[in-house]
Amino acid sequence: MTITIKPIALKHTKAFHQALDQVARERRYLLLLESPPLDHIEQIVRYNIERNAVHFVALDGKQMVGWCDIRPYTTPGLTHAGELGMGVIAAYRRQGIGYRLLEATINKALADGLSRIELEVFASNHGAKALYEKLGFEQEGVKRQARYLDGVWDDLIMMALLKATK
Ligand SMILES: CC(C)(COP(=O)(O)OP(=O)(O)OC[C@H]1O[C@@H](n2cnc3c(N)ncnc32)[C@H](O)[C@@H]1OP(=O)(O)O)[C@@H](O)C(=O)NCCC(=O)NCCS
Structure with missing residues (x-):
């Protein structure tokens, strides 16, 4: 199995929708319980491509098996920062794909001038938290009882990676 990591292209829209x-x-x-509609996903992909935003995907042939992207903030004063999101589909986890996606994403974001990458991860999501820590993210705070879903409470952990400490 050869997994390629590359920047998202418009032709990946449907596959991204499926993976998400x-x-x-x-x-x-994820906070999302299903993907937004395909036309909304297409808008996001177009927006990211037009602005050269950081959005990498992992492909096994034509199947998308993972993604990692950063939504840069546009509010004046916050444009040095962005929010990271990622996922690898279940059958492809624990094979190093998430690491490769995250590493590529961080490197491009810092090279492009972002100096703060932030994210939120559910406290129960130990695997994702371990991956983020491995690549330099640090915990900044906790939103307690942030989610109540399917009869289970969960906290949200706020993490960030700063260029200055990398
Ligand atoms: C989190 C996620 C992206 C990790 O991707 P992955 O391809 O499985 O991760 P990798 O195989 O690259 O793992 C890299 C390192 O992360 C850590 N890690 C990843 N998954 C882990 C798990 N389930 N338990 C413990 N550590 C884990 C380990 O340190 C691992 O290194 P190792 O395999 O040498 O021990 C993937 O599990 C996923 O998509 N989960 C569901 C969606 C999600 O959680 N998205 C993030 C929301 S904030």
Whole structure:
């Protein structure tokens, strides 16, 4: 199996929609419980490509098996920062794909001039938290009882990576 990591292209829209939907429907790891509609995803992909935003995907042939992107903030005073999101579909986890995606994303974001990358991860998501720590993210705070879903409470952990400490 050869997995390639590359910047997203418009032709990946449908595959991105499928991958995002698959991970969202697990109802554990993402805030989303399903993907937004395909036309909304296409807008996001176009927006990211037009602005050269950081959005990498992992492909096994034509199948998208993972993604990692950063939504840069546009509010004056916050444009040095952005919010990271990522996912790898279940059958492809623990094979180093998330690491490769995250590393590529961080490197491009810092090279492009971002100096703060932030994210939120559910406290129950130990695997993602371990991955973020491995690549230099540090915990900044906790939103306690941030989610109540399917009868389970979860905290959201706020993490960030600063260029200055990298
Ligand atoms: C989190 C996620 C992206 C990790 O991707 P992955 O391809 O499985 O991760 P990798 O194989 O690259 O793992 C790299 C390192 O991260 C850590 N890690 C990843 N998954 C882990 C797990 N389930 N338990 C413990 N550590 C884990 C380990 O340190 C691992 O290194 P190792 O395999 O040498 O021990 C993936 O599990 C996923 O998509 N989960 C569901 C969606 C999600 O959580 N998105 C993030 C929301 S904030």
